[in-house]
Amino acid sequence: MKVRVDADICAGFGVCLGLCPEIFELHDDGYAVVLAAEVPPQHEASVRKAVSQCPSNAISLSDDRG
Secondary structure (H helix, E strand, O other): OEEEEOOOOOOOOOHHHHHOOOOEEEOOOOOEEEOOOEOOHHHHHHHHHHHHHOOOOOEEEEOOOO
16 A cells, blocks of 8 residues: 655644644645655554544555556
8 A cells, every 4th residue: 555645735733643643744845754655454443543634635555556
């Protein structure tokens, strides 16, 4: 699974960081960035939660497993 934050949509709420700091961080400008585009299996549930709870809907997932 891959995760992406759309910088044009992100409003810097930081919900994703609170839910999964291993995958997300806030950039110096206050907006979320992805630390690991390929999500390790142990973090998939928290990343999915971050996607569903992002107030600006800036986070998206893709599943390349075929």
